[in-house]
Amino acid sequence: MSKNRFTGSELLHAYVDGELNPEEKLRVEQWLETHPDDAQMVVEWQKQNQGLNDLFASKIDEPIPQHISTNNELHHTPPKSRSASSFGSQIAASFLILSIGIAGGWFGQDYFNGSITDPTVITATTQNFAQPAMEAHWVYTPEIRHPVEVGKSEQIHLAKWLSYRLEAPLSIPDLTTLGFDLMGGRLLPSGTGPAAQFMYESKEGSRITIYLTKSLNNDKEETAFQFNQTGSTRAFYWYSDALGYAVIGDIERNELLKIVNNVYQQL
Amino acid sequence: MDEFLDQLTKSIPFLRRYAYALVRDSSKADDLVQDCLERGLAKRSQWKGEGSLKSWLYRILSNIHINHYRQSKTNPIHSPAELTERTSMGLDTDMTSHQLDHLYLRDLDKAITRLPDDQKQVLLLVALEGLSYSEVSAITQVPLGTVMSRLSRAREALRKSTTPSPPTKEQHIRPQIKPNIRRVK
Numbered sequence: 001m002s003k004n005r006f007t008g009s010e011l012l013h014a015y016v017d018g019e020l021n022p023e024e025k026l027r028v029e030q031w032l033e034t035h036p037d038d039a040q041m042v043v044e045w046q047k048q049n050q051g052l053n054d055l056f057a058s059k060i061d062e063p064i065p066q067h068i069s070t071n072n073e074l075h076h077t078p079p080k081s082r083s084a085s086s087f088g089s090q091i092a093a094s095f096l097i098l099s100i101g102i103a104g105g106w107f108g109q110d111y112f113n114g115s116i117t118d119p120t121v122i123t124a125t126t127q128n129f130a131q132p133a134m135e136a137h138w139v140y141t142p143e144i145r146h147p148v149e150v151g152k153s154e155q156i157h158l159a160k161w162l163s164y165r166l167e168a169p170l171s172i173p174d175l176t177t178l179g180f181d182l183m184g185g186r187l188l189p190s191g192t193g194p195a196a197q198f199m200y201e202s203k204e205g206s207r208i209t210i211y212l213t214k215s216l217n218n219d220k221e222e223t224a225f226q227f228n229q230t231g232s233t234r235a236f237y238w239y240s241d242a243l244g245y246a247v248i249g250d251i252e253r254n255e256l257l258k259i260v261n262n263v264y265q266q267l
Numbered sequence: 268m269d270e271f272l273d274q275l276t277k278s279i280p281f282l283r284r285y286a287y288a289l290v291r292d293s294s295k296a297d298d299l300v301q302d303c304l305e306r307g308l309a310k311r312s313q314w315k316g317e318g319s320l321k322s323w324l325y326r327i328l329s330n331i332h333i334n335h336y337r338q339s340k341t342n343p344i345h346s347p348a349e350l351t352e353r354t355s356m357g358l359d360t361d362m363t364s365h366q367l368d369h370l371y372l373r374d375l376d377k378a379i380t381r382l383p384d385d386q387k388q389v390l391l392l393v394a395l396e397g398l399s400y401s402e403v404s405a406i407t408q409v410p411l412g413t414v415m416s417r418l419s420r421a422r423e424a425l426r427k428s429t430t431p432s433p434p435t436k437e438q439h440i441r442p443q444i445k446p447n448i449r450r451v452k
Contacts, residue, residue: 006415009419013415013418014400017393017394017399017400029290044422044426045426047371048375048422048426049365049394050367051375051429052390052391052395053394053395054373054378055372055375055376055379056287056395059280059284059287059288060280060281061280062283068283068297068301095276102298121318134435135373138369138373142387144441144442151413205441229310230373230376233369239448242271258284
């Protein structure tokens with residue numbers, strides 16, 4: 001390899017991406033010590049790489065949908081068909097087992113309708129409501145002094161007030177048995193009118209939020225739990241009667257699902 | 268199980284991640300992966316066993332994406348320079364922890380979707396899938412220099428769209444609480 005494979009800023013990219021040999025690497029490191037602007041750029045790019053990996057990490061652990069298969073016999077099956085009976089081959093079975101292993105207890109959880117939601121299928125309409133719920137979670141959970149608008153001491157007032165604003169009777173779920181104490185809640189704007197957020201905290205300081213918004217569904221049907229993840233923040237969300245609910249936390253998926261089931265039972 | 272199928276199966280999670288990052292629609296991404304696997308199996312005899320099978324599959328997937336998917340979708344090309352002001356170069360202080368700020372991730376997420384397809388593809392193959400420049404050059408079938416200039420433009424666009432948060436002297440924001448169980452990368 002020629003010594004001048006990379007020139008100028010290319011060297012910096014190549015450094016970030018591990019393309020350099022030890023000698024070139026050393027030269028770049030020496031350069032960075034005396035060139036803070038370049039060093040800062042390198043840090044920024046490394047942060048981008050980390051961010052990209054965080055954003056899409058969940059895809060690697062996700063169970064592989066049944067219609068994706070390396071089985072020759074399935075070649076002419078339309079991709080959308082999800083018939084479990086077509087899942088005959090050893091190959092397909094072997095990575096089904098693999099994906100169950102990866103998914104941890106995902107399939108083992110009790111779903112209230114007995115139906116398993118494919119976590120990879122997120123419809124556009126419901127995503128619209130998961131996104132603001134997550135943003136509200138990110139904005140308010142780091143707060144030290146003002147995490148909530150109305151505190152736990154005024155819990156009865158909080159429930160009444162938010163019920164009035166969301167035009168639906170709300171009860172505030174009690175999650176103490178799962179180790180999360182209510183901190184309080186707040187009123188929020190949303191695309192469909194007022195929304196509400198309740199915040200809870202564990203003894204370790206981990207915070208979860210429950211987000212409620214008026215349903216866009218006119219049929220007022222119940223939907224199954226859906227899952228969304230950005231970085232380490234995970235959310236389950238669903239519609240029930242007149243409201244859409246999201247439970248959000250930076251905790252492990254199975255832990256969050258326990259809370260979700262508990263919240264659902266209390267509604 | 269034969270070696271080819273074994274490797275093919277092992278590549279599926281990575282192909283799904285790449286396809287999803289590229290098209291941002293779970294079902295479209297999975298269709299893309301399925302098409303890629305079918306084509307890979309059909310062209311099996313063409314794979315000479317040179318280089319990694321994964322990289323060959325990325326190439327197939329990229330070609331399908333370009334031929335069938337890209338045309339159907341509007342892909343507005345924004346110039347992030349027009350959208351965001353150039354930020355003062357205040358370096359984000361919290362780089363010691365690997366936990367990135369969620370708002371940064373959100374901005375990054377949005378910025379990726381705004382990248383032109385050719386830049387996005389190179390960035391994802393290098394930074395997300397960890398492929399070497401020469402592999403990416405083979406996959407995208409452009410010279411190494413073009414790979415590098417696309418990478419450079421993509422990174423600059425992302426940098427401009429992800430404004431570093433202003434440094435806070437007062438403690439208003441709690442330090443990030445690490446999740447109890449960390450995902451294994």
